[in-house]
Amino acid sequence: MNVDLVVVGAGLFGLTVAERCAGRLGMRVLVVEARRHIGGNAYSELEPETGIEVHRYGAHLFHTSNESVWAYANRFTRFTDYVHRVYTRHGDEIFPLPINLATINQFTRSAMSPSEAAAWVRDRAAQYRDGDVSNLERKAISLIGRDLYEAFVRGYTAKQWEADPMDLPATVIARLPVRYTYDNRYFSDTHEGLPVDGYTRWFERMIDSDRVEILLGNDFLDRRSAVNKHNTVGRVEVVYTGPLDRYFDRVAGGLTWRTLDFAWEVVPTGDYQGTAVINYADRSIPYLRTIEFRHFHPERDHPRDRSVIAREYSRLARPEDEPYYPVNSTMDRHTLHRYRNLARQETGVHFGGRLGTYRYLDMHMAIASALRVVDRLAARRTV
Ligand code: UDP
Known part of the structure; x- marks a missing residue:
């Protein structure tokens, strides 16, 4: 393989590592991704009937007080002045x-x-x-x-x-903070906004380089994949951002996750609920919240007679479901400890990102943590 680094997973963590290793360290990077798209759970696309941008894996709001993360993100996209409520x-x-x-x-x-x-x-x-x-x-x-x-x-x-x-x-x-003022901004960070032309354009610009190649639909843990654990580890450096337990064939048992189901609907109104997110506090309503995507981009032209909504339901993930939130039970923490020990012994493989570390990471945290990994890789290359 004619590359210096294989990044497994094209979520924000993986893309940041790939972009920095190529752009700053001059490495040739191959990113392999099991899904058919980049961006991980922050992926968004235009809903075909209405042209409204939808976040396929639930509402993603970018916010950070970390100046280097903000400066880094702004190299690839401008942000709107959207403030989440x-x-x-x-x-x-x-x-x-x-x-x-x-x-x-x-x-x-x-x-x-x-x-x-x-x-x-x-x-x-x-x-x-x-x-x-x-x-x-x-x-x-x-x-x-x-x-x-x-x-x-x-x-x-x-x-x-x-x-x-x-x-x-x-x-x-x-x-969840409590405030004794009338300030109802959801986040308290210095910087906040949504990418002007969508999340996916932002991510595409990150990998717009001769030194970065992307292979979609390639499950690294499947031996039949073109690029897999078996034919890669030990031959080239790897940054792995997939599920930690799967990497080790679940030898120490499965880590438990919550998953989300979305019930999508195009509704025949130009404004369904008057705001982007309404939570449902009562148990009598089975879903957690309703997201109406047009409200994330009031600056855009949207249809006047239709809108896209998604009702969000939460449940325990089975192995075949998308993992979202680590459950982190006492048992999970014990299992995680065993996987961390195994991960330390795996030479030439760095584990990172939400799935690779079993930690819930906001987008800005995924970027910050990827930048730290790249600093470590850079320091090693100079010694
Ligand atoms: N929470 C709550 N009521 C709400 C919203 C949040 O009790 O209306 C609590 C709940 O325990 C939840 C946590 O705050 O697990 C974090 O919720 P948030 O919606 O911020 O998490 P997100 O899913 O957006 O990351």
Whole structure:
């Protein structure tokens, strides 16, 4: 094989490694990808009937406070000034998220000031304030009090994880802030926006180089594939971003993942819900949220009489499903430890990305981590 590096997986992590190794280190890189497209779960395409850009694997919002990641992404695309906001339906009402002063005042039918609202929450959080906040339920109640927890978190979390919030780690909820102002921006990062001409154009520009070749529909772990583990490892350096357990034939057992199902619909209206994302907090509604894609790009020309929506459902992944969220149970952590030891012994192979490290990574985290791997590869080449 006439290349210096094989990157397995064309998601954001793999593409960043490929682009930097080619562009900065002058390496010849082959990227092999099992799917028929690049971009991993951030892949987007135009829905054929309406021409509206849809994120095939669920809503992807780019945001970062990391200046080098922001500068790096801006080399390949400009970003719109889209600011993400999320609303949630509880009972027959729509409330703003993350939980903020507007949510609290609407919920309590009152007009509390920031300090009054904070006192109200403190009152309802007293139960767990000084004690054990090791599980999601205790942690959430310590932050927002029992009433808000039961309205906005308990049902949603149970649907997303199919587990009792008492059995889930507190870290899951760390993503959801509470604010005593009327600021309802979903993210608090310095930079935020959507790629002006879509995610896929952004990713295509990253690999627009003579030194990068892409092979789609090539499953690296299938011996029948043109480029596979058997005929590659040991002969050329590999960056592997596929599922960690599959790389080792699941010798230590399977790592568990949550997957998402999307029910797609083209609806006969120019505006179905008035915003991009509405969460459904109650357990009586089986889906987690409804995404209406046109609202991600208000600057574009869209049909006036049709819109594309996707309802998102969450469930435990079987081996043949797309893995999305690591479950990270106690058993998983034990299994992961064994795979990490095996990975360390695998010479010439670097494991990275969400699937390769069994860590939930936002897009900016995948880029940052890929840039660090390339720094390490560069340092090694100069010694
Ligand atoms: N969450 C919640 N209610 C909501 C939205 C989020 O309780 O309406 C909690 C829930 O426990 C979830 C976590 O916050 O697992 C992270 O949710 P988010 O929607 O930010 O995750 P994403 O799927 O967008 O990465």
